[in-house]
Amino acid sequence: KAGVxxxxxxxxxxxxxxxxxxxxxxxxxxxxxxxxxxxxxGLQFLFEYFSETQRNKGNFPGRFSGRQFSNSRSEMNxxxxxxxxxxxxxxxxxxxxxxxxxxxxxxxxLLVL
Amino acid sequence: xxxxxxxxxxxxxPEGAIVSLNCTYSNSAFQYFMWYRQYxxxxxxxxxxxxxxxxxxxxRFTAQVDKSSKYISLFIRDSQPSDSATYLCAxxxxxxxxxxxxGDGTTLTVKP
Numbered sequence: 001k002a003g004v005x006x007x008x009x010x011x012x013x014x015x016x017x018x019x020x021x022x023x024x025x026x027x028x029x030x031x032x033x034x035x036x037x038x039x040x041x042g043l044q045f046l047f048e049y050f051s052e053t054q055r056n057k058g059n060f061p062g063r064f065s066g067r068q069f070s071n072s073r074s075e076m077n078x079x080x081x082x083x084x085x086x087x088x089x090x091x092x093x094x095x096x097x098x099x100x101x102x103x104x105x106x107x108x109x110l111l112v113l
Numbered sequence: 114x115x116x117x118x119x120x121x122x123x124x125x126x127p128e129g130a131i132v133s134l135n136c137t138y139s140n141s142a143f144q145y146f147m148w149y150r151q152y153x154x155x156x157x158x159x160x161x162x163x164x165x166x167x168x169x170x171x172x173r174f175t176a177q178v179d180k181s182s183k184y185i186s187l188f189i190r191d192s193q194p195s196d197s198a199t200y201l202c203a204x205x206x207x208x209x210x211x212x213x214x215x216g217d218g219t220t221l222t223v224k225p
Binding site: 004039042043044045056090092098100102103104105106107 | 209
């Protein structure tokens with residue numbers, strides 16, 4: 001079974017721009033969660049989608065948004081990028097939303113200049 | 114102060130050593146405890162998942178939870194160079210993945 005894939009793997013943007021990241025979950029998984037990982041803040045939950053509906057949301061500003069399509073693929077968008085948005089963005093998929101069934105992708109490393 | 118504090122490391126041990134990785138937490142509502150392993154340029158991979166206090170063993174790995182002390186540990190026996198990675202603890206008040214709070218990680222290097 002193919003794992004979680006994320007595209008692109010690396011991205012460089014400048015302040016004020018917007019960015020869209022993509023995540024393809026494991027086949028059959030309906031839950032997709034997004035996380036931000038930085039050296040200073042560690043791994044922080046952004047939001048979770050299940051069957052195209054956002055079920056949970058972390059404590060991030062409205063500049064961070066996401067969506068899920070009918071095939072369970074998900075996109076995350078960050079508008080008006082700030083330097084502090086530089087991070088590894090991880091996507092995880094699960095057949096449910098339980099932590100023990102969650103599989104992470106390799107992440108997209110975003111650098112904001 | 115963070116809800117979850119993890120020994121910062123980095124940790125360097127010789128092959129075959131017993132490794133102890135530790136986290137403390139402040140939220141007494143946490144009942145589910147996880148350890149993830151993250152190799153360089155990869156996403157985290159779930160190693161151990163435990164509920165409430167006690168020990169859980171899986172091969173060379175043992176997870177220990179002491180809720181009275183709000184302290185969890187991961188022990189790695191007979192450590193191997195392939196165990197070199199960053200280890201993240203995570204905990205949650207329920208089973209929902211999105212509700213987990215993660216530690217900052219401890220980077221372990223096992224030298225041959």
